[in-house]
Structures are given as C-alpha cells and as structure tokens.
Amino acid sequence: MARSVPEDGVLVIGLGRFGSALAETLMELGHDVLGVDADPRIVQDHADDLTHVLEADATDIEVLRQLGAGEFGRAVVAIGTDLEASILTTSVLVELGVPDIWAKAITRPHGRILERVGAHHVVYPEHDMGRRVAHLLSGRMIEFVQLDEGFALVELRPPRQIVGRSLADSQVRSRHGITVVSIKPEGGAFTYATQETVPGPNDIIVVAGEKRRVEDFANLG
Ligand code: ADP
Numbered sequence: 001m002a003r004s005v006p007e008d009g010v011l012v013i014g015l016g017r018f019g020s021a022l023a024e025t026l027m028e029l030g031h032d033v034l035g036v037d038a039d040p041r042i043v044q045d046h047a048d049d050l051t052h053v054l055e056a057d058a059t060d061i062e063v064l065r066q067l068g069a070g071e072f073g074r075a076v077v078a079i080g081t082d083l084e085a086s087i088l089t090t091s092v093l094v095e096l097g098v099p100d101i102w103a104k105a106i107t108r109p110h111g112r113i114l115e116r117v118g119a120h121h122v123v124y125p126e127h128d129m130g131r132r133v134a135h136l137l138s139g140r141m142i143e144f145v146q147l148d149e150g151f152a153l154v155e156l157r158p159p160r161q162i163v164g165r166s167l168a169d170s171q172v173r174s175r176h177g178i179t180v181v182s183i184k185p186e187g188g189a190f191t192y193a194t195q196e197t198v199p200g201p202n203d204i205i206v207v208a209g210e211k212r213r214v215e216d217f218a219n220l221g
Contacts, residue, residue: 005068006032009051011075011098013058013089015042018104018125019078023050036067038085059088061095070096077103077119087113094118139218142204152211153181158199159220168195176217178209 009032012023023033023046032051036058037043043055056063058079069075075098079086083106090103094117103119105111111122128146135144135154143155162170167180180193186202199205207214 005034005071005073007073008032009034009072009074011036011069011072011093012050013037013075013077013093014079014086014104015046015053016078016080018080019076020046020049022076022078027051034067034072059085059092061092064089064092064096069093070098072098074098074100075102077101077114080104080106083110086110087117090114090119091117135215139215141218146211147208150211151209152214153206153208154214154218155204155206156218158201158203158205159217160201161220163199163201165198166195167193167197167199172217176209176220177213178207178217180205181208182206 008030010026011034012019012026013036015023015035015037019035019037023035026033027050035046035050035053036056037053038055038057040055043053046053054067056067058064064070075093077086077090077093079089086103090101093101101119102121102123103114105114105122105124106126111124114122131146132144135141140157140159141154142157145153147153162172173179180197182190182205183193183197183199184190184204186200190206193205207217209217
C-alpha cells in the first residue's frame with residue numbers, strides 16, 4: 001500500500017551533487033523529502049539528512065508505484081548523466097500522475113525530450129551557472145539573477161558616475177533604463193533606495209531592468 005504523503009512532501013530522485021543539495025535545502029525550508037537513489041552508498045550517506053531515503057531503480061514503474069510516488073504533489077528528477085534513466089524516470093512520474101514534475105537536463109536536446117515526455121519544468125544547472133559566472137567574472141557584478149528571458153536583477157558596486165550624488169540627480173532611470181531597488185551602505189544593512197539615496201564608492205546596490213541595460217550599466221567605468 002502507498003505510504004501517506006504529507007502535503008508539502010517532495011520526492012527527489014537521484015541524490016548526486018545537484019539532487020542532494022536540492023534535497024537538503026528543501027529540508028531546511030521545512031519540507032518532508034523522500035530521496036531515492038539506485039546507489040546503496042549514496043542512500044547510506046543521506047540516511048540521517050532526509051525524512052526518508054530509499055534505494056530503488058526509479059525507471060521501474062512498479063517500484064515507484066509501491067513507494068507511493070503517485071501520491072506526491074511534486075517530484076524532482078535530479079538524474080543528469082544517465083540520459084536514459086532521466087527520461088524513463090520522468091515518463092514514469094508522468095504516468096503515475098504527479099502534477100508538478102521538475103527535471104534536470106544536461107543539454108538542450110535532453111531538456112526538449114524531458115518536456116515532450118511531460119516534465120512541467122526543466123532546469124539546466126550547469127548552463128545557468130556558467131552564464132551567471134560569466135556575468136560575475138566580467139564586471140563589477142556580485143550577484144546576477146536572470147528573472148525572465150530579458151529581465152535581470154543584479155547586485156553590484158555603483159559605477160563611478162552615480163557615486164556621491166543622489167539617484168534623482170544622476171537620473172539613472174532615464175539615462176540608463178534601470179532602477180536602483182536597494183542599497184547597502186558600507187558596514188550597514190540593505191534598505192530601499194529612494195530618489196534621495198546617495199551611493200558611496202564602497203556601497204552595494206541592487207539594480208533591476210532589461211538584461212542588456214543592466215549589463216551596460218554594470219560595465220560603466
Ligand atoms: P550530479 O551531476 O548532480 O551529481 P548525476 O547525474 O551524476 O548528477 O547523479 C545522479 C544520481 O542519480 C546518482 O547518484 C545515481 O546513482 C542516481 N541514479 C541514476 N540512475 C538512477 C535510477 N535509475 N534510479 C535511481 N537513481 C538513479
């Protein structure tokens with residue numbers, strides 16, 4: 001008989017580097033997590049961290065049915081390297097009727113297949129992290145978060161031309177097409193930015209806007 005699944009339970013299949021970081025963070029956020037991995041050593045390693053951990057081959061629909069996989073509202077397929085296992089596991093979860101399936105893809109073609117078999121969300125951790133690091137590396141950006149295809153939120157040191165004058169005075173919005181959302185004065189805590197805010201050279205600001213405009217702004221001298 002299927003186990004009874006708590007409402008905020010998440011099924012995480014594959015406890016490699018990505019899956020285990022995800023499962024541990026979900027635990028910290030207060031979710032019940034059932035972790036599944038085919039490797040007994042990995043299952044052993046996580047025995048104390050997660051709500052439940054089971055050794056099983058997730059490509060086998062009968063096995064997943066018995067684990068109560070179909071009772072979960074959310075599941076993550078965190079198998080990347082083994083394409084066949086990733087695709088089969090995703091299709092098994094679709095067949096069991098899990099309503100919110102997240103799957104990790106290594107490449108675009110892999111991701112497209114996962115979408116076709118019915119994954120509701122496909123994530124590309126290596127690709128996304130590569131892009132993020134490129135942004136962090138190439139300018140004064142401290143954090144770069146792409147919120148949408150063309151929209152980004154960036155944490156950075158203020159470019160020289162807006163330092164020492166109010167945001168109203170430097171007209172960042174009309175001149176650069178971005179909005180300064182928050183500011184963290186040197187040694188202080190983050191607070192909302194206003195028209196009167198005067199960024200200092202060692203402050204940190206958070207800026208939102210179209211990706212291109214935000215990148216141009218971050219590359220100002
Ligand atoms: P990462 O790059 O995040 O470490 P991997 O793809 O290398 O991801 O690891 C995926 C994990 O999924 C491994 O721990 C592996 O044992 C597990 N795994 C692979 N195939 C299956 C399967 N059929 N059923 C359950 N777990 C699997």
